[in-house]
């Protein structure tokens with residue numbers, strides 16, 4: 001998940017934007033994001049005059065010196081490591097004190113490559129912090145009842161504390177009835193309508209909150225970005241990212257606008273924002289001119305883009321995936 005914060009500088013807003021490309025300057029992005037930042041404190045306050053840019057992909061890259069001078073990057077990779085260490089310690093303590101090892105069950109239906117990768121990453125993440133993981137992989141032509149049977153088994157299994165049904169499901173399955181079948185106490189994705197409903201209601205607490213929006217808020221917190229009273233714009237309104245991100249920001253007392261595919265003049269809305277969370281399945285949508293100087297941006301989008309390399313011009317999924325994995329590692 002790309003997320004960058006650029007400090008105030010004297011260049012124009014657009015020239016402060018960082019290219020999501022593999023051109024010469026992009027190497028700086030990769031290098032910057034890859035550098036270990038051991039010296040950082042756990043909370044990294046940003047100046048109130050901070051411009052953050054993530055989703056934007058300007059037409060021409062700024063001079064690298066300007067990037068070095070202006071850029072402040074939200075180093076999600078560093079924060080992720082911190083969080084993993086904290087969870088690891090918590091899991092050990094849990095084991096020691098109450099003799100329980102948390103367990104996550106993941107149900108994957110079908111053979112989508114991206115879903116298989118996400119599930120594999122979840123398994124690895126569990127292993128790295130001492131959480132047990134259970135995986136069920138069903139063929140694409142499975143029946144809905146097969147999935148429901150596994151959900152029911154996991155609902156009743158005391159060694160399973162969280163159940164995650166990887167989305168999207170094959171089109172012949174009813175996502176709603178499958179997600180409804182996960183008991184809310186084990187609904188780690190926070191996709192059950194009762195959990196989402198509680199998230200939306202004042203004075204109610206969801207048992208779980210969708211992970212990607214929660215990750216965005218966590219980054220803002222850990223970087224000391226104030227949310228209360230700020231104008232926040234969420235681009236995208238999906239059930240799994242945009243909508244819960246907006247609800248979470250609202251719970252933090254931000255004033256929210258949601259931009260979606262039918263929004264007219266979205267740039268007028270984003271230009272007002274102190275905080276932007278971009279969750280759109282479309283690359284290069286947010287331009288430099290859409291952003292108010294000093295805004296903080298978190299981009300959760302994962303979109304393959306065509307980039308120009310020094311030696312050739314081609315659509316590079318693997319190259320981009322490499323850059324994105326480094327960038328998205330910020331949030332992993």
Ligand SMILES: NC(=O)C1=CN([C@@H]2O[C@H](COP(=O)(O)OP(=O)(O)OC[C@H]3O[C@@H](n4cnc5c(N)ncnc54)[C@H](OP(=O)(O)O)[C@@H]3O)[C@@H](O)[C@H]2O)C=CC1
Pocket residue numbers: 001212235236237238239240241242259260261262263266279280281282285300301302303328331
């Ligand atoms: N890093 C992470 O943890 C995660 C990343 N992702 C990535 O985030 C992105 C969004 O994912 P997801 O929310 O599931 O996607 P969806 O396709 O479900 O939703 C995309 C949203 O973007 C809106 N949108 C599309 N085009 C435009 C446009 N031109 N202007 C304004 N809004 C637009 C849609 O509007 P409308 O509602 O009107 O159709 C919709 O609300 C994807 O790139 C996905 O891969 C997703 C999940 C987790």
Ligand SMILES: Nc1nc(=O)c2c([nH]1)NC[C@@H]1CN(c3ccc(C(=O)N[C@@H](CCC(=O)O)C(=O)O)cc3)C=[N+]21
Pocket residue numbers: 001118121164165166167168189211212302324325326328329331332
């Ligand atoms: N039930 C369900 N829950 C989900 O949370 C869910 C889902 N279904 N379906 C698909 C989307 C997508 N999604 C992503 C989460 C993290 C990265 C992410 O951080 N990816 C990095 C991983 C980096 C790393 O592992 O180090 C990368 O791809 O490079 C991407 C995508 C969750 N989703």
